[in-house]
Amino acid sequence: MAQVILLGTGAAWSGPDRENTFMLVRGHTTNILIDCGGSPTQRLAQVGIKPSEIDHIILTHNHPDHVYGFPLLLLNAWMAGRQTPIHIYALKDTIRSARKMLSALDFRLLPNFTPIQYHTLVPNSIIALPPMGEFDIAGTPTTHFVPTLALRITERATGRAFAYSSDTSPDKNVVDVARDVNILLHEATMLDESRQGHSSALEAGAEAAQANARELILIHVPPNVKPQKWRAAAKQNFRGKVRVANDFDVIEF
Numbered sequence: 001m002a003q004v005i006l007l008g009t010g011a012a013w014s015g016p017d018r019e020n021t022f023m024l025v026r027g028h029t030t031n032i033l034i035d036c037g038g039s040p041t042q043r044l045a046q047v048g049i050k051p052s053e054i055d056h057i058i059l060t061h062n063h064p065d066h067v068y069g070f071p072l073l074l075l076n077a078w079m080a081g082r083q084t085p086i087h088i089y090a091l092k093d094t095i096r097s098a099r100k101m102l103s104a105l106d107f108r109l110l111p112n113f114t115p116i117q118y119h120t121l122v123p124n125s126i127i128a129l130p131p132m133g134e135f136d137i138a139g140t141p142t143t144h145f146v147p148t149l150a151l152r153i154t155e156r157a158t159g160r161a162f163a164y165s166s167d168t169s170p171d172k173n174v175v176d177v178a179r180d181v182n183i184l185l186h187e188a189t190m191l192d193e194s195r196q197g198h199s200s201a202l203e204a205g206a207e208a209a210q211a212n213a214r215e216l217i218l219i220h221v222p223p224n225v226k227p228q229k230w231r232a233a234a235k236q237n238f239r240g241k242v243r244v245a246n247d248f249d250v251i252e253f
């Protein structure tokens, strides 16, 4: 069974026991990083993965809490001797930002740097990403302050899938991309108030119900999160299993 390992679960302002939200999809033939929060190498070391073992990086959007660890991860992959390409997937603005980060840090001066292949994704209601190992991945635009992707990751052999909302207000695209998933990882930056660009636990519950997800895991939570309260709010709208994510949770899907 494929695994997604939560390397961070906090909102943009994270707490003492949460890194910003990013995660590793660990397959038998490939490793995919979704977003790249701080200390990626330290986080990966805790789950027994080297930065050079990451083959694909999907950056959901160009906000610091989702991309700021990216240059360090690439630096460490190169230091570990990786010479096969690392593939980066993102919308246009985020690809531009990723390139600028590396150029601002003078990566061109590093000899024999790891090859990087950029894949610019074109916004559409459903965006099919290139196949990655044993996974098929679809994206869809969300409602956030900048162009952002929600994702559905499907293990091809079994059809089992999870979805990750990334940052978004409630959005029909997210419901559509998460249809009938085993697990929906949905952001819950607030408890029950509506705010532009983000979702509450209450709203995440409604999204999970509309998508007919089997289980809802609340992620991208603030430092003062009260798990029981967040869970109860989501439960008002969703009858399935609900919990609040913690760093280093291993989720089988």
Ligand SMILES: [Zn+2]
Pocket (backbone or CB within 6 Å): 011, 012, 063, 065, 066, 167, 220
């Ligand atoms: Zn965020």
Ligand SMILES: [Zn+2]
Pocket (backbone or CB within 6 Å): 061, 063, 144, 167
């Ligand atoms: Zn954001």
